[in-house]
Every structure is written in C-alpha cells, then in structure tokens.
Amino acid sequence: MKTLLRILLALIIILVAAFFIFRTPDTDRAEMIAKYSNEASQFVDDGAGGQIHYRDEGNKDGPAILLIHGSNSLLQTWEPVVALLGDKYRLISLDLYGHGLTGPQAQGDYSADANIAAATKVLDTVGVERAYWVGNSMGGWLSWRAGLAVPDRVSGLVLIDASGAQTDEKIKPYLGARLAQSSVGQLLLPEITPKFLVRSSLEENFAQPERLTDELVTRYWELLRFPGNRQASVARGKTPREPEKWAEVGNLKMPVLLLWGEQDKVIPVSHGKAFEEAIAGSKLIIYKDAGHLPMEETPDQVARDIGTWIAGTEALNGDAADDPEKEPEEVS
Numbered sequence: 001m002k003t004l005l006r007i008l009l010a011l012i013i014i015l016v017a018a019f020f021i022f023r024t025p026d027t028d029r030a031e032m033i034a035k036y037s038n039e040a041s042q043f044v045d046d047g048a049g050g051q052i053h054y055r056d057e058g059n060k061d062g063p064a065i066l067l068i069h070g071s072n073s074l075l076q077t078w079e080p081v082v083a084l085l086g087d088k089y090r091l092i093s094l095d096l097y098g099h100g101l102t103g104p105q106a107q108g109d110y111s112a113d114a115n116i117a118a119a120t121k122v123l124d125t126v127g128v129e130r131a132y133w134v135g136n137s138m139g140g141w142l143s144w145r146a147g148l149a150v151p152d153r154v155s156g157l158v159l160i161d162a163s164g165a166q167t168d169e170k171i172k173p174y175l176g177a178r179l180a181q182s183s184v185g186q187l188l189l190p191e192i193t194p195k196f197l198v199r200s201s202l203e204e205n206f207a208q209p210e211r212l213t214d215e216l217v218t219r220y221w222e223l224l225r226f227p228g229n230r231q232a233s234v235a236r237g238k239t240p241r242e243p244e245k246w247a248e249v250g251n252l253k254m255p256v257l258l259l260w261g262e263q264d265k266v267i268p269v270s271h272g273k274a275f276e277e278a279i280a281g282s283k284l285i286i287y288k289d290a291g292h293l294p295m296e297e298t299p300d301q302v303a304r305d306i307g308t309w310i311a312g313t314e315a316l317n318g319d320a321a322d323d324p325e326k327e328p329e330e331v332s
Helices: 002-022 029-036 075-085 112-126 138-149 175-181 183-188 195-205 214-224 229-237 243-251 269-278 299-322
Strands: 041-045 051-058 064-068 090-094 131-136 154-160 256-261 283-287
Touching: 029 214, 041 112, 051 075, 051 112, 064 075, 064 112, 064 138, 075 090, 075 299, 090 112, 112 138, 131 138, 131 299, 138 154, 138 243, 154 299, 195 214, 214 229, 243 269, 256 269, 256 299, 269 283, 283 299
Parallel strands: 064 090, 064 131, 131 154, 154 256, 256 283
Antiparallel strands: 041 051, 051 090
16 A cells, blocks of 8 residues: 555656646746737727737728738738738738637636627727628638628638537547547647747648647747646636537528639648538639638638639629619629
8 A cells, every 4th residue: 555655646747747847837928929929000998808919900991801810810811912912902900809819708708699799899999891701721610600690790701720520520629629629629729838849830830730830839839838728728618609609601692712722631622622612602612732720821812812702792782883784793
C-alpha cells in the first residue's frame, strides 16, 4: 500500500511539474492591441459589457462587404482580400466574440444570435444598412444564419468553405478542434497551448503547408492566448450549433456565391455541393489548389471571384431598380 501511495504521489508531482513547465500564459492585452491593431482598428461597446474590435477599410463609396472569420481565427485572415478589393469596395471586418482583440463575451454567450448581433452592431456603428456578408467556416455558418435572421441587412452571401450543411459525410476536425472536443483538452487547453499545436492545426487547414509563415503562426498563437479567448473557445465548443436550421437554408432569398477549396480536409467539397443543391440560384466555384482557408492561401482568385460576382449582382439589381416591372434574373 505504501509503495502504491508513493507511486501516486510521484505521478502527481510529475503532472504538476509538467503543468508549470509547459503552461503557456495569456498574452498581455495592451501589448496585443498595440501589436495587432492598425490605423483602421476601432472598438465599439457592445452594450453587454464588452468591446468589439473592427476595421472599416477600402472605398467608402463602394458596395459594402462584411467579412466574418471562422473558429479560432481573427479578422486579419481577410487582410489579403482587403488589399485586393479595397479600391472598389468598402470592407468591414470584425473579431467575433472570443477571438482576436474582441475577447470573450461578457455573459459567455457564443450563440449564432449573439454573434450576428455583434456583426449588425458594427454595421450600425459605421452607418451601413446592408452589406454582402462574406464568411469562412464558422463565419460562413453565421453568414447564412444572418441571411435567415436579418435578411434586410444582407445584400448577398459569399460562403467560403462554410459549416452547417448536414450531409452523410463525416467530418474529421483538425487537431486543435479534436482536442477542444475532448474532456482532457477542455481542461488543459485554456492553460497549455504550445505553438507547435497551432502550427499543426493550421497545416491541416492548408493545401500547401509550405505557404505558412512563422509570422502568421505566431499571430494565431498569440491572439488565441489573448485574455479570455481560450476559455471562450471551450465554451463556444459547448454551444449548440442548431443543425435543425439546415432545413431552412433553402429559404434564403438573396444571391449566394459558394467558394470552396478542393483540398479542404476540415469541411469537404461535398458540403459545398450540398449548399449548391439546397439554395436555388447559388453558384459554386472550387479551387483546386486551396484547402480550408482559400482567402489566406490563394487570395488572388478569391478576391477576383468575389469582386466579379458582386459587380454582376449589383448590375442586375441596378437593372431591376431602373425597370421595377422587370423580373430579377438569377445570378449563376
């Protein structure tokens, strides 16, 4: 019995020591804001005890585009697209609750409704009534949910490797997501988040991992450790995703463009095809050389297709406005 107790005590000591050795503390809030904000960065009170970080960039006279990032991502994921489209379009991006410089939601609410309210709060703040909602992964899910919940704020939808489709094909989450779904991961990840784990997760999201730079990995790693974000990630993972809403996706009335990385291992192309089949008039474009984050991996083609599609949609809407009796055409 004494031998067993000694072994257990030794194991406890080893585990405690390992915890303190491998523990990665939160980053400093002020330091992160100074490092990862820019001249376009603004913060707005959300009315619930928090502040939402957003940027309002590009051509203020152009059609407005609202950019919604995915889970464990941040608004910087859109920087390449903003740089390419800024001369013609107004580009508004935000850090969702529990991400980037926004930090956790004060009441721990990470539902679709709470995040859609945050996005519309930003639109209200910058004085934009309607925008094209462009979302990747979880951000795509939030975008099509916004198309159902607040259609009067949505000019059109661009869903990039979006989540939420209900298909028979099983999804294998990337390493970080798999850990976050486990009870051990939920206990340890808020305290232990090694940089190699972030790199490994990003590599699973890229078709060509060699495109990853250390600067990009560091940014994801440091902002994941922004105070409260890791705890928020665990809470978000426990938030119901309401799969029953998929039955309503065919009710979307606005134009919809679907962009997908053919080599997406997180949300495979079959899900993009499910969206295309469910949403009348939608158009699916597949990128052979991209994975789950085509706006970061191959931004030139993503920006080109978004710009071309919005220009065409605006032209059709303009024709309909000039001739009220003319039936609007489907964008394909």
